[in-house]
Amino acid sequence: MAVPRRPIGVDGDDDGDEVAEFFEDDGDVLPDLDRDSPPHLRALADAAHRGDVEALRLAIDGHSGSIDDPVEDGDALLHLSCLYGHLPCVQLLLQRGANLEIRDEEGAIPLHDASAGGFTEIVQLILDAVGNPDSINRMLNTVDAEGDTPLHHAARGEHLNVIQLLLATGASPKKTNIYGKIPAELADPGTEARRFLESANDG
Template sequence: MSTQTGEDFYQSEDDLDEDEATQYIIEQSLIQYRKLKGLNPSDLKPSEDPDEIFKAIKEGDEGALNRLVVQPETLSRVDERGWIPLHEAAVQENKIILELIFSGADVLCESETGTILFEAAASGNPDIISLLLDHRADPNLPLYSGHLPIHRVAYHGHRLALEHLIPVTKLHAVKESGMSPLHSAAAGGHAHCVEILLKAGYDPNFMLHPRLRRSYDDERRSALFFAVSNNDLQCSRLLLEAGAMVNQDPVNCLQVALRHGHYELINILLKFGANVNYYSRVNTTHFPSALQYALKDEVMLRMILNHGYDVKRCFDCPYGDNSHDYAPWTTSIIKDMVFCEVITVSWLKHLSAQVVRIMLDYTDHVSFCPKLKDTLQEQKQWPEICHVQRNARNLKHLCRLRIREHLSRLRLRAPAFLNFLPLPPRLKDYLRYKEYDVYSRGSMVNPE
């Protein structure tokens, strides 16, 4: 499944030389400027030496600028990018240069649609941001795409600039933009910005507007999904601890973490209630999809089984004791694929007995269809599997299964729930399958 990355999401605003979107934004700001000044398009044609003032700005030549800014037509010059001098001054690191340009164009920011402030946001210079705001640059005017300066600052991780923009960015402007700055900070992988925004009261469950979700194949919604997609444990933890809901995206965040094989990320998602029994939209299976990513890894397999994975569903073969009446599973997608078809393909069959043996720790007696049984009989674990199947399970194990059944999978998905039950600690650990918690044992032996 291909998805658009956080960087791709902002690429249209970052490529100043080639991007049509940025060119469009600049043109709109120039149109507004012309209206305010009462200028005709011919008045804004590049001069014979259009680079003169731009060169002075880039070089920080205050003497040349003092001479040039007194000429009104100089401030309306347009370079090959479509920029006017104020655009160039805003992206420099020199506050004095920007003040000189403002001295001759003190109302230019009022004519603007936010473009200059947005361009300055990329460099994140807090002095430049502050000066633009002092000259009435509006942080609540969006680009045509809906983005605000605060989104760009958060994406690039500019902490001080973000602190300048948070108090002046209005909530209604953020809502109308269709995305939260938390999405931007998570997409950029900047945990410090995520933390600042959460402390400022931004909602970790603000979901992308549908018009923005369409930009992604996975139709992602949450800031948490951006963080998990980036394999970013720190941002994910901050969002989860702030109350981010873990099962809100069309593609489950847990599925993404399982694909990454990131144990810590998987563990924290499970801790906050990730649904181990989700179903994939792409590869439809009769059994919950999480198992597909854990077949080769006992740590991940035990993690999802400990958190209430529906083992019984895997052995629910619609063919029963009859032979399967269609061709073996191939790489093509087959609707509602059953477990026995998946686990018996040539490149997975060597794992089948080990996976089944582990799964038997989480269930009572199950039945094997002929297809699965034929494959299991070829594996070295078959005698042990037969021993488990032929002998009655002990009462303690059956009681655990029964209690977990009554707790329901929803509660098993939130391990903190068990902490509030009036039960002895040893019993709680038993209900959590603590003896099979391979991940925790490994973490204690090899802490990172």
């Protein structure tokens, strides 16, 4: 799963000069030169990053390959749109038949990305789009390379609304990852997310 990129120095820990170098004179963000996107897939990846649904629509229309092709760092368009929380892009991709269970290079499916970002509407949209209880159960129990389910990702981010939604849909609060950690153990002690998960685990 990719990690959302942000301007250098956004936390205030870095040098102000580095922040200035990240922006053009007119304030536009400079292209991320470290992005691993082949030239013929760049329009797709850029549209997904920006959440520009019309640009994404045009890029898909001009793409000769599959909508599920990896476009950047092993991520398909649906991974990126879920990761960055772009609901209209996710809606478009689902309308175009994107695979909800496509895996990235770390074994994560788009539900992992949406859960990690705390994007409740996108999580709900994905679950509604599946429809089939067996498929929903399979997705809730899908693990990435570290054995984390979507609930583990939501717990790590302490996204209470997503945690509640995943649990209500049937996610297991007792499933351990490769480090033997259940979701509750990934949320900080004393947080509402931790308390809720511990209560669910005791139930």
